[in-house]
Amino acid sequence: MLVGLVVALAIAALPVAPAHAQPVTVGSKAFTESVILGEVAAGLPHDEGVTVTHRAQLGGTRILWRALLEGDIDAYPEYTGTLAAELLQMPGAGPDRMRAALDERGLGMTASLGFSNTYALGMTRARAGELGVASVSDLAGHPELKIGLSNEFMQRADGWPGVRDAYGLPQRPDGLDHDLAYRGLASGALDVIDLYTTDAEIPYYDLTVLEDDRRYFPDYAAVFLYRKDLQARAPDWLAALQGLSGRIDAPTMQRLNAEVKLEGASEASVAAEWLGVAAPAAASRAQRIWKRTVEHLGLVGISLGLALIVALPLGVLAARRPRLGQLVLTVTGLLQTLPSLAVFVFMIPLFGIGAGPAIAALFLYSLLPIVRNTHAGLTGIPRELRETAAALGLPPRTRLWRIELPLALGMILAGIKTAAVINVGTATLGALIGAGGYGQPILAGIRLDDIGLILEGAVPAAVLALVVQGGFELVERGLTPRGLRLAARH
Incomplete structure (x- = not known):
């Protein structure tokens, strides 16, 4: 009886879309910037008869990529460095080569949204000044430093394994959630963490972004990946998505991140304000x-x-x-x-x-x-x-x-x-x-x-x-x- 009740509730809760509606699903990764960009995409003007929904916090890069390939989602925000090195296995590939590889998979890529969110390593300004650390190379001389890295960065081809080899770093980092790492850094439990260069916490915690003096990290220009069949299913919305190119610079993105993470605004309201549309009514x-x-x-x-x-x-x-x-x-x-x-x-x-x-x-x-x-x-x-x-x-x-x-x-x-x-x-x-x-x-x-x-x-x-x-x-x-x-x- 209990099982029957919960199954009935689950079925009753399933959303029922109008029979004529063409669904478009935007996905985003489990970090604030990706969620904001997903909300921006979901709030774009779209064709009559098309419903656009946002499925936020779907996990890491591989989960989103597979979902896009298999049609579970239709678009999601990504970064060119991740796309080239991690997903397409084409390190250093330019936009034309990446678009050709995506086209073979039935996918497309917008031009850059206008900012690059590059990986970096960072320390508190006080700790970096105390040790005289200004670049990633300087870390090699301090094997005692405690490093905490996001779990995905620990495993990625363009993450810790490559950084460690390129710079000859002796430390053995611990993996943890990216957002928790900032608290570890502020409390002194960690000395070095990985950063996204548009993170709102960088100025908030007064962090020093260590110079990538060996130019290890590629460019991580923000783009949207999308399924090319959107051209037939939702051409107006796809045009609006492509029209985001060049409209968001790095300071703007960092400000939007700060409004959510430091000021307590919702991603949906921040995205709506940037788009200049009414924010959706917030559920109690x-x-x-x-x-x-x-x-x-x-x-x-x-x-x-x-x-x-x-x-x-x-x-x-x-x-x-x-x-x-x-x-x-x-x-x-x-x-x-x-x-x-x-x-x-x-x-x-x-x-x-x-x-x-x-x-x-x-x-x-x-x-x-x-x-x-x-x-x-x-x-x-x-x-x-x-x-x-x-x-x-x-x-x-x-x-x-x-x-x-x-x-x-x-x-x-x-x-x-x-x-x-x-x-x-x-x-x-x-x-x-x-x-x-x-x-x-x-x-x-x-x-x-x-x-x-x-x-x-x-x-x-x-x-x-x-x-x-x-x-x-x-x-x-x-x-x-x-x-x-x-x-x-x-």
Whole structure:
């Protein structure tokens, strides 16, 4: 019943677009500048009969790139240095070569928006002055420095591996979220972090941008990548997107970033003000929480419902066939050990971005508690009871439904409850791939250093976990025969 309710809520929450509407979806990465540019693109004038939506905070470069290639999104802001070195594997390629390579994939690229957001390394001005560090080369003489780098920069071909080799740096950096790195630098926990040169925090924290004296970093001109079929589907909007070229310089972009990150404005309002249009009406906190609750219930309910369909028969099979049961328990146990974020990302090629891969990953994580408890509940029934039922001549199916499952019901429901509570927490990671839910405000709060936003997702998630646990306990009480409840007490 609980599963049916949350599935119904999820279906009811799905947006229904007019039948004639042509959808255009803009994506953005999980950092402020990308979200602002995504809001700018979504707010551009467009053709009649076209709906433009923005899916913000979809994760890192590779996730957005794959989503664009597979048609899950139609455009997103990118940087030429990233495109050449990381995505097209063409280091140093110029715009013409990149456009030719994109054309082969059915993609296009606008001209530069007017600014370059280049990677750099930075320190507080006081710390750099104390050590006499002015360039990246100077870091080689200070192996004791603590370096913290964004996780993507740690792995990228144009990131730390290349910088380390080009400059012969001896340090071993730690990976962390880009926005958290600034707080580490300000507190003295870190000495050096990677920067985006249009970050609002650079002047705010009075940072020194270290000179790239060996000219390692390429130019990272901001552009939009888009699917070329937009020319047929939304020509006016595509023309407006291409018309952004040259209109945003670096000081302007840094100011827009500051309005969001330092002054607390929303990305949508900042983008609307720059475009000169009315800002969209902001949803109240209650409306936002309700929307995220329905999304979260959908992720948990659908994945749990699918897991029940698969895991209950597997648990019965494992109990009836001991040798096969060991294999089933081993495989489901191995699935449980896989890192959750990795599983979410692994599912993207199969289901695209959004709720699909999140539901698939949560389904896998739901299997073990249900299979294990079903197996344990059935194998834990006293042999005398099973032998008595067989002696009465009851067929195996009748014994299963009338005797064994009712006796094992408490154990089975405990497994389902465990799976549901685990899914409530794990589902917050779905926001990294555009699945929504309570993870969305948590990610935004971390990015914007806004405790209120973090609590807007964390508190309802904790409350939902308690409600789910209590709900299953009531269901267990209601479904357990009164005689079995009395026997359990004694």
